[in-house]
Amino acid sequence: MPPKRSRTPKELQPGHxxxxxxxxxxxxxxxxxxxxNQALSAALGVxxxxxLARVKALQQAGVIRxxxxxxxxxxxGRGIEALISVRLRPGARQQMVAFGENLKKVPEVTQYFFVGGMDDFLIHVTARDTDHIRQFVLEHLSADPVVATTQTxxxxxxxxxxxxx
Amino acid sequence: MPPKRSRTPKELQPGHxxxxxxxxxxxxxxxxxxxxNQALSAALGVxxxxxLARVKALQQAGVIRxxxxxxxxxxxGRGIEALISVRLRPGARQQMVAFGENLKKVPEVTQYFFVGGMDDFLIHVTARDTDHIRQFVLEHLSADPVVATTQTxxxxxxxxxxxxx
DNA sequence: CGATAGAATCGAAGAAAATTCGGCACAGAG
DNA sequence: CTCTGTGCCGAATTTTCTTCGATTCTATCG
Incomplete structure (x- = not known):
């Protein structure tokens, strides 16, 4: 029997x-x-x-993701970082989720925020150099028809x- | 003798x-x-x-921070997040490092960026609710004389x- | 081409840690 | 007071980590 990996829920369980x-x-x-776990328990006095049961429970409850x-x-080889604000076209606001899903697959993207306010997304990228960033913006943002403006x-x-x- | 903890360098060693x-x-x-480590080695075929030696070397070299x-x-109890752009006063540009150091001590701040462009800092905060965010901005940003403007x-x-x- | 020094890897044995599980203590409900 | 559920403990078991000498690989030099 394969060692069953305890399933961690994606969502945070309420009431924990x-x-x-x-x-x-x-x-x-x-x-x-x-x-x-020994050092941890010693530091806690338990x-x-x-x-161990506590840590498992925290994982199980989704507190520890x-x-x-x-x-x-x-x-x-990614010595340079940038933040890129993106505003989508007013008509394409329904494709925001899809836009975010695509970002997940791009290796330069380390994290992104879907925000309220003037802009719609804030993307954090790592790159080799500034040319690499420029290439990323052109290839994944400017070329996308749903993107209205970007600011790096x-x-x-x-x-x-x-x-x- | 206490088990000496191998010191991990803060800085990335070059040439690794x-x-x-x-x-x-x-x-x-x-x-x-x-x-x-067993599962890891099995997945790698080594x-x-x-x-184990590889992982230790990666830590030692500062690749794994x-x-x-x-x-x-x-x-x-931090169900809400915000991004706050901060612009410092033109005369106070030398206190940027100190400003960042102070941010590290504030529990609401999970990460911050020191950026070039229109703004100087971008701060990522977690809070209980919007009032909590407003309180954070008032207490830690607006009250600081080096802060010129903020945008949440x-x-x-x-x-x-x-x-x- | 072959020799050699250095580094990386392997495998097994010993040490250490994680995990399990039966029993105990405590708090709240009845 | 008794019962019941929950959480905690600690020792035994299982698994994993860690070390170390021998081996293999690699790149340089004669």
Whole structure:
């Protein structure tokens, strides 16, 4: 029998209140998700088995969406970052979801926001150089008929993964 | 003797070229950083010990900056997100670094960008409700003498943690 | 072409950690 | 007070991690 992988729900289960131990777990795992369960339980003052059950419950409830790694973009040959504001054509507002789905498949896109206000999307991209960014805008944005306007800003510094107590 | 924790350099070491195996490691760990070393090595077709050495080298070289968890903000009572553009006073451009440092300490701030273009900063915040956002802007931005203008946009959808092949 | 030094990989053994599970303690309901 | 459900504990089991010497690969040099 294959080792059954416990299914993590995509959606956050409602009604899952977090106590101070849960919050401390999240805080510690945010800093180091590879911390051993023993070290975690010791820092919390509970038994390892209890701690493990907590973490599993947090995953099961969708509080922890996933464990991941923070990779330096420069190591992947993406030394430059940009933020691109995109406004869609007024008539194409129904294709916003589809537009977002397409963005997920583009390797240069690391994250994007669907926002209210003047613009519709804000896209965060990583690239080799400015030419690479220009190529991305031309190929994936300007060429798309639903896109009305774009505005690109270079990122000089990006700080992420901050605590949320 | 306490188990000495191998120090991970803050800065990316130059000259660390990634081969296709390294890239696959990063891809797989991005999806599930808690994947066992055995499963990882099996997916790569190398021995567990080799795989472990690779991962350690990637950490040591600063390619992997850290292992972390993706937590649903709603679980922490932060059901609403916003992006806030900030322009600083022309005379206070030297205090930009200090401004960023202060942002790191504010719990509502999950990430921020220091950008070129019309605005100087773009801040991503999570909050309980719109009043909470308004309070954040008043307390941490409008009240700061170096801040010239702000513009807040609500986030309807946020997709992050995309692959970067 | 062949030799050699260096680096990377492998495999197995020992150490450490995760996981399971039966029992216990506590809180709330009846 | 008793019952019941929930969460916690801790030891035994299973799995995984980690180390290390031997081997293979690779690129350079004679």
């Amino acid at each position: 209140e977090l106590d101070h131990i849960d919050r401390k777990i999240l805080d510690l795992l945010r800093d180091d998700a590879r911390m051993t 038994a390892p088995s209890t701690c 996933r464990f991941t790694v923070d990779v330096d973009p420069r190591a992947l 800003s270079l990122v000089f510094d990006h700080v992420s993964g901050l605590a949320s107590h | 070229e990634l081969d296709h195996i390294d890239r696959k490691i990063l891809d797989l760990l991005r999806d599930d950083a808690r994947m066992t 021995a567990p010990s080799t795989c 850290r292992f972390t968890v993706d937590v649903d903000p709603r679980a922490l 946009s609500l986030v309807f959808d946020h997709v992050s943690g995309l692959a970067s092949h």
